[in-house]
Amino acid sequence: MSLLHTDHLQAFYGDFQALYGITLTVEEGETVALIGANGAGKSTFLKALTGLVKHGGGAVHFAGESIGRLQAHQILARGIALVPEGRRLFPSLSVEENLLMGGYAKRPGPWTVKRVYALFPALEPHAKRPGTALSGGQQQMVAIGRALMSNPRLLLCDELSLGLAPIIIRDIYAALPAIKQEGTSVMVVEQDTSQALKVSDRVYCFQEGRVSLTGRPADLTRAQIAQAYFGV
């Protein structure tokens, strides 16, 4: 049984349809990348999975349970956490409080504030500072740590590399193996295709709210990806 399986998932913003039936699976322990151009529906898909956007049809199964009708906080409690696009740290909370906030649901598991600091040693000296006072890369680390604090079975990462220098992106992705070691499956959304192909076991390419291509990175050619990405 797959960890996550969506079946013809649709989503709307008012009258505007953003997703036209996404069917996708994530197996236990897998890293899946979603790639695609701006506006292809990747972020909307993550919001639909986490309950921030209501579904307009289709089904979502997580660990065998239908979670399509659940509220955002109930979905988190089942073990899906999101690192949102643009970090979205709580500005009036310190770094440590942001992390503690991630543990609000008290899901049992290995992650603690201490372990997050061990994963991202750059954060500990800033524990008491407001999260938003940190550099972009460090903020991204806080956002990942905050999501990990809920001990997710599936971690969704939206545009981790957005606005960050390549060397910092490398540092952040370097944390991925340690996260997966805890048995967490990962889904990354990236516009940076090469980064996505490097870290993932499988790729889904989104185009205008549909899956235009899927496969293992090794099996896909550049031409195929360009075709699926731009639709040309």
Added chain:
Amino acid sequence: MRAKLLSPKAFQIYGLALLVVLMVVAASQPWWARRYTEQWTTEFLYTLALAQAWNLLAGYGGLLSVGQQAFIGVGAYMVVALGLLAGWNPFLTIPVAGLVCVVLAIPMAALLFRLKGANFAVGTWVAAEVLRLLVSNIDAVNGGSGISITPTLIGMPIWWRMSETLWIALALGVGGMAMVYGLLRTRLGLALTAVRDSEPAAASLGVSVSRMKWAVYLVAALWAGMTGALIFITKLRVAPDAAFSIDWMTTTFFVTVIGGIGTVEGPLIGTAVFFALRALLADYGSWYLIALGLVAIIFMLFIPQGIAGVLKTLTGSNLFPTQRHAPKVAS
């Protein structure tokens, strides 16, 4: 698209025709109606005028004032100051009352615009209270106990007084609608709707958000001031507690919210509903007001677009098409 009850065009034509008939019926009342009916119509029209001014302010300008009674009260006291104390014809005080309110609104806006959103709302209430308390301490107008303005009307035939009151109320009520409609069809109106729909977006298009807000605040003050003067000419007695009462706002909110805020016809529809409910329930005293409160809450929860909004989904159009579609929330 669901089937429409009426075509948009037919809806607008029937609606406007009905409106013209109603105006003629109202304006001709001095020649055929009973005094009681005339009074009722006058009250209907000034309620509409107040609602329309607030509709412009809150519905289009996004300025949630809870303190328009400041201008109603000042308008009323201009009748006292100019009519009673200076001996003017009371009806002549009405435009002056409006202008005085505009002048007064300038420092008030300068101060209150420092507060945003809901804080602005409560701030306007404080300002109205300040004016009430100040007036209550002026001995020349009999302080808090109030003063009769009957002497200003002595010698004026009652038919003429009532007719004039009715026609001015008609000018303020229907004129208020025309004013809002006209304003919204100008460049200012387009800018206003842009500001209402998204302040940052409007600002990025070069619309001066703050100038819009000033304009709307001053126009609403003008209208409330003139209407306040007229109201208290009909009441014959002015006291601070009545003139600066929050009850004016209660009625205004109810009328605008039920009718449909941010539409030109909403306040008219709301006023009609309000007067119908009052006729039905006024004997129940407190329970009537409790019912009004409940109805307002139910509308805000389930029909925030008001009756005008419901009519629009049924006919596909507004009577006065100025309203823009609410922006779709996309994130």
Added chain:
Amino acid sequence: MADWINTILQGILTGGLYALLAAGLSLAFGVMRVINIAHGDFAVLAGFIAIALNQWLGLTPVESLLVAMPLMAALGYVLQRFVLNRALGNDVMRPLMITFGFSIIIQNLLLQGFSADSRSLYAGSFSTASFQFGGQIAAGYLPLTMMLSAVVILAGLQQIFSRTMLGRAFRAASDDPEIVRLMGVDNRHVYGIAMGLALAMVAVAGVFLVMQTTVAPTDGPVHLLYAFESVIIGGLGSLWGTLLGGVILGVAQALGDKFDPGIGTLVGHLTFLFVLAVKPNGLFPKTKDR
């Protein structure tokens, strides 16, 4: 001289009552970004509940307070969870108008149940006796208790905000109501708790209010304005600023009434407008506008 000191002292202590009222308003605004127009009416409602319990069931003022507090907290939770939560969003008008509706309903229910008469809660010698500081300077036990309660309650609230998961959830929900749900927070429930807490504090203020003075069913809005002014004078979101805002307002009113009985309220309002003119963000600004 002692006369003036007493006036100022009395004003300072009244500030405690205003701060209690203001803290609830500020909490609801801070977390939900809603200004509860019925805030003062809830205080009056709590006061009248205490009066009713005292007169009909023979409860002491303290017992009445202990009953009124959880009642008001439950009412706050229910109204937030099942009414106000449905109207949250970018449009501040809907919650504002709904709380305005609450205000009308509460006032008229009280008028229906208690008539328009002003009432107070008789607390025996506690209401009248005062503590002598010497040199003719004295302060009533009741005002002293009010101030003490305000300080204790504000300190408690401060601790909740800075040390508990609930407090962090309040702040996080205020910062970003969407993302906080991704932390597993049921924001509708958290908002309910915030309003419950706010009305519990309002209950304390309301019971003190009817012990200190006579109150009519329609007096709520006045107290809303005092609470609001305290919050803005102090600076939005700053708890101790709110206490100081209440004290400044209380002193201004007391001094005003000392000059000319009856103008205290006006002087208080003018003080608020003055602060707004010179320090629009209050004396101790903390949170930013969102």
